[in-house]
Amino acid sequence: MAEMNLLQAINSALDLAMKADEQVLCFGEDVGQFGGVFRASSQLQEKYGSDRCFNTPLTEQGIVGFANGLAAQGMRPVAEVQFADYIFPAFDQIVNETAKYRYRSGNQFDVGSLTIRTPYGGGIHGGLYHSQSPEAYFTHTPGLKIVVPRNPYQAKGLLLASIQDDDPVLFFEPKRLYRAAVGDVPEDAYTLPLSKAEIVREGQDLTLVAWGAQVEVAEAAAQQASESGIECEVIDLRTLLPWDSDTIAESVRKTGRLIVTHEAPRTSGFGAEICATLQEMCFLSLESPIMRVTGLDTPFPLALEKEYLPNALKLVDAIHDSLNY
Amino acid sequence: MAEMNLLQAINSALDLAMKADEQVLCFGEDVGQFGGVFRASSQLQEKYGSDRCFNTPLTEQGIVGFANGLAAQGMRPVAEVQFADYIFPAFDQIVNETAKYRYRSGNQFDVGSLTIRTPYGGGIHGGLYHSQSPEAYFTHTPGLKIVVPRNPYQAKGLLLASIQDDDPVLFFEPKRLYRAAVGDVPEDAYTLPLSKAEIVREGQDLTLVAWGAQVEVAEAAAQQASESGIECEVIDLRTLLPWDSDTIAESVRKTGRLIVTHEAPRTSGFGAEICATLQEMCFLSLESPIMRVTGLDTPFPLALEKEYLPNALKLVDAIHDSLNY
Amino acid sequence: MSDQRHWAEHQVNQPVFSDSLQQAIPTFCVLQTDGQVYPDATMPDIDQSLAQKIYRTSCFIRALDERMLASQRQGRISFYMTETGEEAADIGSCAALTDDDLIMGQYREQGALAFRGFTVDQFMNQIFSNEQDLGKGRQMPVHYGSRELNYMTISSPLTTQLPQAAGYAYGMKLRGQSSCVICYFGEGAASEGDFHAALNMAAVKHAPVIFFCRNNGYAISTPAHEQYAGDGIASRGPGYGIRTIRVDGNDMLAVLKATQDARAYAVESQKPVLIEAMTYRLGAHSSSDDPTGYRSRKEEQLWRHKDPVERFKLWLMAQGWWDEAQDQALKEEYRQSVSNAMKRAEKIPAPHLRDLVTDVYQQVPAHLEAQFASLEAHIQRHPEAYPKTAGRLHHG
Amino acid sequence: MSDQRHWAEHQVNQPVFSDSLQQAIPTFCVLQTDGQVYPDATMPDIDQSLAQKIYRTSCFIRALDERMLASQRQGRISFYMTETGEEAADIGSCAALTDDDLIMGQYREQGALAFRGFTVDQFMNQIFSNEQDLGKGRQMPVHYGSRELNYMTISSPLTTQLPQAAGYAYGMKLRGQSSCVICYFGEGAASEGDFHAALNMAAVKHAPVIFFCRNNGYAISTPAHEQYAGDGIASRGPGYGIRTIRVDGNDMLAVLKATQDARAYAVESQKPVLIEAMTYRLGAHSSSDDPTGYRSRKEEQLWRHKDPVERFKLWLMAQGWWDEAQDQALKEEYRQSVSNAMKRAEKIPAPHLRDLVTDVYQQVPAHLEAQFASLEAHIQRHPEAYPKTAGRLHHG
Numbered sequence A, B: 001m002a003e004m005n006l007l008q009a010i011n012s013a014l015d016l017a018m019k020a021d022e023q024v025l026c027f028g029e030d031v032g033q034f035g036g037v038f039r040a041s042s043q044l045q046e047k048y049g050s051d052r053c054f055n056t057p058l059t060e061q062g063i064v065g066f067a068n069g070l071a072a073q074g075m076r077p078v079a080e081v082q083f084a085d086y087i088f089p090a091f092d093q094i095v096n097e098t099a100k101y102r103y104r105s106g107n108q109f110d111v112g113s114l115t116i117r118t119p120y121g122g123g124i125h126g127g128l129y130h131s132q133s134p135e136a137y138f139t140h141t142p143g144l145k146i147v148v149p150r151n152p153y154q155a156k157g158l159l160l161a162s163i164q165d166d167d168p169v170l171f172f173e174p175k176r177l178y179r180a181a182v183g184d185v186p187e188d189a190y191t192l193p194l195s196k197a198e199i200v201r202e203g204q205d206l207t208l209v210a211w212g213a214q215v216e217v218a219e220a221a222a223q224q225a226s227e228s229g230i231e232c233e234v235i236d237l238r239t240l241l242p243w244d245s246d247t248i249a250e251s252v253r254k255t256g257r258l259i260v261t262h263e264a265p266r267t268s269g270f271g272a273e274i275c276a277t278l279q280e281m282c283f284l285s286l287e288s289p290i291m292r293v294t295g296l297d298t299p300f301p302l303a304l305e306k307e308y309l310p311n312a313l314k315l316v317d318a319i320h321d322s323l324n325y
Numbered sequence C, D: 001m002s003d004q005r006h007w008a009e010h011q012v013n014q015p016v017f018s019d020s021l022q023q024a025i026p027t028f029c030v031l032q033t034d035g036q037v038y039p040d041a042t043m044p045d046i047d048q049s050l051a052q053k054i055y056r057t058s059c060f061i062r063a064l065d066e067r068m069l070a071s072q073r074q075g076r077i078s079f080y081m082t083e084t085g086e087e088a089a090d091i092g093s094c095a096a097l098t099d100d101d102l103i104m105g106q107y108r109e110q111g112a113l114a115f116r117g118f119t120v121d122q123f124m125n126q127i128f129s130n131e132q133d134l135g136k137g138r139q140m141p142v143h144y145g146s147r148e149l150n151y152m153t154i155s156s157p158l159t160t161q162l163p164q165a166a167g168y169a170y171g172m173k174l175r176g177q178s179s180c181v182i183c184y185f186g187e188g189a190a191s192e193g194d195f196h197a198a199l200n201m202a203a204v205k206h207a208p209v210i211f212f213c214r215n216n217g218y219a220i221s222t223p224a225h226e227q228y229a230g231d232g233i234a235s236r237g238p239g240y241g242i243r244t245i246r247v248d249g250n251d252m253l254a255v256l257k258a259t260q261d262a263r264a265y266a267v268e269s270q271k272p273v274l275i276e277a278m279t280y281r282l283g284a285h286s287s288s289d290d291p292t293g294y295r296s297r298k299e300e301q302l303w304r305h306k307d308p309v310e311r312f313k314l315w316l317m318a319q320g321w322w323d324e325a326q327d328q329a330l331k332e333e334y335r336q337s338v339s340n341a342m343k344r345a346e347k348i349p350a351p352h353l354r355d356l357v358t359d360v361y362q363q364v365p366a367h368l369e370a371q372f373a374s375l376e377a378h379i380q381r382h383p384e385a386y387p388k389t390a391g392r393l394h395h396g
């Protein structure tokens, strides 16, 4: 065990993956000598050489296209997109290619060994283009797996599992936590299961579902609610596709109430899918409508970021609304 | 009034828009002399010259980027993306640029005059890449308007409204209906309201919501259900963003039951947003869970397209499930 | 120092603009229209057996394309694309490769696949989307693929295969394989952003890939002069630092020679090469297209005189390696085998229902199993509505 | 006939590959490091007043950049980007334009904006995201924009402005305006697919746009030789059929002259031009970056000797158009005015809550009104948690 922040945990996962398997490559803009603008790939070029860890030209569609080719060839690429806000030029390569490679070829070719890492989310004064949470866009794409860790321990175990997994994984890293989240992390390799949600706090009055940096917001809200005697169950979804509806349903059958929270704009955020599925699975158990506490339906702002973001206070208000329904 | 198919209605709208306003331009791959691979822009180059109606090089990101620039300059571009399956290379220009132009500049610059037209949907033996219904991807993007017509009359009125509208509009044309849907259409210009759903069949037992080609499937299901004494209200959503939840909520408060149907895969399709919003708006009125009858969570197949698509038979089964809940 | 740019050496004190087309890139030709080799032309490495294999493949593709286009008109298949007029481009280039070189096509390179040994039945099973299609009946006709033959499954979105080719080739290089990727694309596809990303990344990362552009004058209805304003696609190569050659795409020997040299260079120096083959699509873009809307019969006629297969046949005959009797027999043989294979393929049933949900992921996830179960139950309730699958549930 | 390709004229019978870098594109220079003009160099059209305006703007930008970087280090602002070392590129080129030419920048072209007349207060209001920012405090510092000054609001996603520039310029052309667009971008941004789409479309559609590449050797930490393998960005121009020139980007006179000629050509012939200015980013990429991780101080030092502002000042003084006393006074004046403006901007409150939801659409739609109402109610319940906005509700 060592104390690591989330970035160090990511770096450790990449390091161990490259050490264990020669076919693992890490690349992206500034990923090489410099170690990435956040330093997630720090020292990797030094350790494993510039054939396996390198800078790419500045083209996200090229990075993911190149990575698709490498994966089809049998390599195990871990491509970085510098900010999730800049993943959109690669949307076609991800949605039309990565996701459909295996299906369209009748399983003759696949890019299952691919992992795409990208820092996402707000809270760092990034404004429109350094704050977005675009995960929901990808959840509408069968063939992809989507993973979001909430802390250093989760980050390392989930990233190692993603790299080993034989389906393509989009790995969203909550950049607000890169240095802010610190915790004990085993130094050796370990994996955590994909497509499995985790109950991070038990309670019987209401279920809160979140992922990434929003989990600690939900935990804070649960803590505050608990002070007025309301016990929330907090669930970290961890994998958004294919996702674990059973764990949530079980909780909701117990609590009768559900709130989903995410930073992304409300309309067609992944909260919508959770509501849609859970109202069907738990129709007879629900005592109030499922609520969503999310970013506004606007681009991400700068000066009024605090007003925009779904914080613990907003969640506590929603918890009361749900209980008083 | 003249009898037109959906393509002719589109062509008529483009023709009238170009005639009325010199600033309207139509362009895209094969849109010029040839009039588009479906012939939606037939004769327009002949009538309005190759400065205003032209072929572009084969680059969707370029087409939309170019259109964004034209719109920012004050022109009123109508850009065609040849198939909705090929809109993804333009995703960045649409989601990061088109949608955020006005907001980020504090309303100094905008591309509100832009319309992007694209044929979408299945039922034409198109397989993975000539059948997709990607509308839901865009519904998660504040700043865009998304419009889908169900028949020739709607297509002309909604397209003219979209072109005149001062927000950017994505206009999805159900290509299965291009020649199959025929109806009476005024020869002159007229507009239909955006962001307003329409009740196309009244009923009190259950509400069916659809858009585009799926509306006639819902109508067929309603007809079949009616034969066993179940009266469905069928609503054509018409605009998916910003969308008219009130019309649906009013209907559901009356019927107590709601089914949403779309061709796109279920997970995070726009049906999810409708479920999420309506279960909140109509919690106390719902007598059974909101159900979704959609495409499977797979890429779009070829040989088994019939099995994949949400047809009237599947809807009728779901109607019974909802009533027997 | 990390700044390794060199540019200050060559200074001028007058504003000299480099103009486009200052110096056109020449076109490499070996074979004249009458089947004679240009005097002093550099010949490819070719013997009788290779020459005959190339010619046979070309004839097979003509037979296939003709019959399938006719079948489409008869409504027996939904869609087809011919490569008529462009056989020298893909067959001539593919003949320069070894079998472990990967082929990534656009969609009009069935010739390369036939050259590799894809059987007439394999073609038919794909075209008829039956349960023996290697692609499991999921994609439209002509979207072939064969892992066994190192022929990547075709994907309709244009140009996506180009950056993938660079990555695939880079993987080969890291493994120390002495093979390369050949990646075909049209002059229309070359306008996509992925083209730019691919050529630049391949150049920077020294990936052994042959970018092979079939410049056939049209992208559906769009003529080349509305597609680009420079000197074709070849003129872009040097800008990326990529070795480049333009070749007469209707000249089997020139294409073969250029690709042999390109392959040797790509594999030995582990770098990309760009080949632009100037040719013409004699048929329609696809069975959905009607070229009379955008070009004249006269223009097509002009190009019929440059038919790459006829030209190559004349050369073969001049070598004494082929005669008319053989030619008639071969063509009849292919007509028959295509026709017979078509009849076989039509009788093979559609894929099983289970093929709808497999291969989305390595394993069918729980939510998709649930969707499948409810679909199966639905079909069992209404078997008459699903004739392709209802009789064969629980087989998968 | 629609096939207008020309290529058959220039044949060869040997496989000649065109090699990259066969002939490097020369660099146009006018001004030597010591402020002397090269003998016989072609001078731009410049008089004392223009020369002084250029120089004053450069000094203002230096003062702004220095002070803002310091403020960022003090934690008074969250982020900043300097253009130190590259002033000749944007200011020299912008000085060749007329006021109705549109400027589309990447983010490191505040000099062009200052030249157009953006006031020091306007800069500060944007940097401090206060309620007087023309962009309503929505974007990070340095994302300026001014409709009045024909300076398009900066957008962080790289290269998206390039195809937009082509479209904007095409719109100008259709209106018969005799103006053009200048579009700035880095050599890193030139790797994006949008670059390719933009240059090709501008060439094909004959759009009067000047594509101006600031090749400053780095894209964050990535040196140019890991960005491309060809001869810079200029070598790509001819491939698109675009007139192209490379210029010493630290040479104010050469940049001015090249852009004057480019503008004349773009507007008269209604066609695009590509300019590549070779320069160097003397500072960090941004306030979040530390260049010691990827390059040496020695390299930076080398470039400090080529400082474009110093070089231009020497020339100005040699003309008798400037002296040291003026210089000291000007610099002091700018230091003061920047400092005063900063103090003013810091005191101006944040934007109103209403600015969160306006301008998403032309009118705030119903669902967003509902979200706004519930946010407002929430803030009213918890005013202490939202100090920026709680005191000023119902003002919008």
Ligand SMILES: Cc1ncc(C[n+]2csc(CCOP(=O)(O)OP(=O)(O)O)c2C)c(N)n1
Pocket (backbone or CB within 6 Å): B029, B058, B082, B086, B089, C108, C156, C157, C158, C185, C186, C187, C188, C189, C190, C214, C216, C218, C219, C220, C281, C285
């Ligand atoms: C991304 C994308 N955009 C558009 C299309 C539709 N489309 C299919 S083929 C084609 C023309 C391609 O022309 P070219 O690359 O020259 O190849 P050719 O057909 O001439 O062999 C177009 C526009 C597509 N398949 N993919």
Ligand SMILES: Cc1ncc(C[n+]2csc(CCOP(=O)(O)OP(=O)(O)O)c2C)c(N)n1
Pocket (backbone or CB within 6 Å): A029, A058, A082, A086, A089, D108, D156, D157, D158, D185, D186, D187, D188, D189, D190, D214, D216, D218, D219, D220, D281, D285
């Ligand atoms: C699409 C996109 N990808 C990545 C980034 C992150 N990013 C911002 S600036 C930059 C480097 C740009 O380099 P260059 O174009 O050479 O301009 P310079 O900073 O040298 O002026 C990168 C990678 C971005 N803003 N947009």
Ligand SMILES: [Mg+2]
Pocket (backbone or CB within 6 Å): C186, C187, C188, C214, C215, C216, C217, C218, C219, C220
């Ligand atoms: Mg072509």
Ligand SMILES: [Mg+2]
Pocket (backbone or CB within 6 Å): D186, D187, D188, D214, D215, D216, D217, D218, D219, D220
């Ligand atoms: Mg740079």
